[in-house]
Amino acid sequence: MTVLSDRDIKRALEEGDIVVKPLEEEYLEEALGPASLDLRLGNEFVVFKTLHKPCIDPTVDAGENTERIVIDEDEEFVINPGELVLAVTHEWIEINAPDITGVLHGRSSLGRLGIQAHVEAGYVDPGWRGRLTLELVNFNPMPVKLRPGMRVVQIVFHRLSSPAERTYAESSGKYHGDERPSPSKMHLDFCRG
Template sequence: MVLSFRGESTRGYISRCITVLSLPERVSDRRRQRSITTQAAPLRLCGRRADQGGRYARGVLLSDRDIRAEIAAGRLGVEPLLENLIQPSSIDVRLDRMFRVFDNSRYTHIDPAQRQDELTSLVEPGEGEPFVLHPGEFVLGSTLEVCTLPDDLAGRLEGKSSLGRLGLLTHSTAGFIDPGFSGHITLELSNVANLPITLWPGMKIGQLCLFRLSSPAEHPYGSAAAGSKYQGQRGPTPSRSYLNFPLPSDAVDAVESR
C-alpha cells in the first residue's frame, strides 16, 4: 500500500524531507569551500596579482622602499635629492628662488587663446630674503628639484598640510605629472589667508606621490604623439594654453608659405 500526504506519494515526501534536512550541511560545505578558495587565491591589488616575492603589482602608490629602488635603478630622477626628503609614500620637494608675478598693466584681460608673453615677469628675491605673497595674490613658482619620470610611473603633487593650515595653496589645478615628464614642476601659489605669507627659497613646499601604471604609456609625455608643451621646462614656466587653440587663418597661411 502506498500512503499519500496531501496528494504526494510516500517516496516523494520522504525524498523531499531528506533534501531539506541535508540543506544546512550542503550550505556549510559551500561556505567552507568558498573560504578555502578565498584563502588560496593570490593577493590582488587594483585588479593585478602580486608576485610570489611579495612585490606589489602595478597600479599602486609607491612606498618609500619602492621609491628608493626606482631611484637606485636610475629610472626615477629627483635632483638634487636629500635622503630625509623621502617620506613613507612620497618625496618632499622644495621651493626654488624664482617667481613669476602677473603684471596687470600690460593687458586688459587674460585670453587663453592668445600668446601673452608680457603677462608675467620673473622676480628673484634678494639673497637671504623671502618672497612675500599677499592675501588674494597668485604667482607661479617652481620646485628646486628637477623630476624625471619613466614611462610607467605617474606623479601627483600635493601641498604640505602645515602650509595649507596657514592659507597657502601650492597648486590650483595642475597637480598631475604624466609619465615621461622631465623638468622643474611649476607651482601655482595662492594666498587665501588674510595676512601676507613669506615664502623662503629652499623651504619644503609640497610632496610628490608616485603611482605605477597598469602598463607603460604607449606615448609618454615628451613624445611626438603626446603634443607635450612643458617637457624640459626650467623654473616657473608661464602658460602655453594658446597651443591648444587652432592657428588663425593668416598664421596658417604664413606657416604653409615657408
C-alpha cells in the same frame, strides 16, 4: 594604479626610473615620507602684472601679462592675500619609467598658513623632465613669507596598470624640459589645426 612606498621610491631612484636632482642623502632622509617625497621651493617666481585690460585671453601668450622675479637663496618672497604666483621646484624631476606617474600635493603645514601649492597642474606624466611649476595662491587674509629651499609640496608616485604607449616627451609636451616657472601656454592649443 598603486602608490609607491618609501622602499619603492628609493628603488626607483637607485634604478634611474625616477631622477631627482639635487637630492642629497641627508635631505632624502628628511624629505622621504612613507609614500611621498617632499620637494623644495626654488628661487624664481612669475607674478601677474596689473594691466588695464578687461581680462586675460587664453588664446594669447600669457607671458605678456607676467613679470619674472629671481631672488637670492637667502631672501624671502612675500605672497599677498588673494595673489596667484607661479613658482618652481628647486629639484629637477625625471620620470623615466613609462609606467610611473607622479601627483603633487601641497604640504599640510603650508596649507594651514592659507597657501595652496597648486591650482591644477599637479599631475606629472611618465616621460616628464624638468622643474615643476607651482601655482601658489594665498588664501590667508595676511601676507605670507616664502623662502627658497623650504619644503612646499610632496610628490606621490603611482605605478600604472601598464606602460604608457606615449610618454609626455613623445606627446604634446608643451612644458617638457622647463627649468623656470612657465606661464600658461594654452595659446598653443589654439594654434594647432
